[in-house]
Amino acid sequence: MxxxxxxxxxxxxxxxxGRQNLMQKPWxxxxxxxxxxxxxxxxQKSIIVNGVADHIHVFVGLRPSICISDLVRDIKNNSSKFIxxxxxxxxxxxxQEGYGAFSYAHSQIENVYQxxxxxxxxxxxxxxxxxxxxxxxxxxxxxxxxYLFEWLD
Numbered sequence: 001m002x003x004x005x006x007x008x009x010x011x012x013x014x015x016x017x018g019r020q021n022l023m024q025k026p027w028x029x030x031x032x033x034x035x036x037x038x039x040x041x042x043x044q045k046s047i048i049v050n051g052v053a054d055h056i057h058v059f060v061g062l063r064p065s066i067c068i069s070d071l072v073r074d075i076k077n078n079s080s081k082f083i084x085x086x087x088x089x090x091x092x093x094x095x096q097e098g099y100g101a102f103s104y105a106h107s108q109i110e111n112v113y114q115x116x117x118x119x120x121x122x123x124x125x126x127x128x129x130x131x132x133x134x135x136x137x138x139x140x141x142x143x144x145x146x147y148l149f150e151w152l153d
Contacts (some may be wrong), residue, residue, distance in 0.1 A: 004064065009047070011056040012072050013132065014099040019150050021053035023123055027088050030137050034082050036077050042066055047109065050116045051136070052123050057116040096149055100132060102139050 017021045023031065028051075035058060036046040045061030058075060062068065075096040083093040104112050115122070122131070128149075136143055 006064055007045075007106070008062045009063070009104040009106065009109060009112070010068060011102045011116070012075070012099055013055065013102075013135065014058075015055040015096045015128070015149050016053075017094045017096045018100065018130075019021055019054050019096070019106065022089060022093060023051065023053045024052075025053075028053075031079060033081060035075055035079050038078050038088070039071070041072060042071060044071060048113050048116045050119050052119050052128075052148070056127055057119065058143070059112055059116055067111065068101050072101070076091065098147070098149065100135055101142075102135055121122050 019058075027149055032049040033050075035049045039046040039058070041050075043065055044063060047059040047061060049058050051057055053088065058072075062069070062071065076099075080094050083089070126134075132149065135141075
């Protein structure tokens with residue numbers, strides 16, 4: 001829409017189905033690059049994509065030309081297909097249903113970037129469950145425990 005200018009910063013968090021440790025280091029960065037390409041192809045700004053073996057964080061500058069849910073749907077669908085086509089796993093790869101989406105101000109970009117960049121170090125001290133529940137509390141998101149991700153820890 002002409003005359004519309006905005007930049008909304010969203011961090012997505014989602015997990016591998018069954019919280020399995022399937023995102024292995026030898027090819028994990030290829031998946032992150034692929035996801036960044038999906039974001040760019042959708043006309044959005046990929047700030048950083050990173051994670052560990054069982055979950056990832058995707059930080060984007062979102063323009064109002066796409067819904068939060070549409071972008072995460074496209075990321076999950078296309079990246080699952082990409083992973084399965086590569087033959088990196090014996091079984092079928094898929095992401096767990098659902099996701100977290102958290103918004104930030106422009107002044108917070110560097111802190112969020114550094115947080116996502118250091119996921120491996122961060123998860124030596126804190127489990128994914130602790131991290132995700134902290135996000136929900138920090139952002140004052142109401143939730144029903146029965147609809148949260150499957151927890152393995």
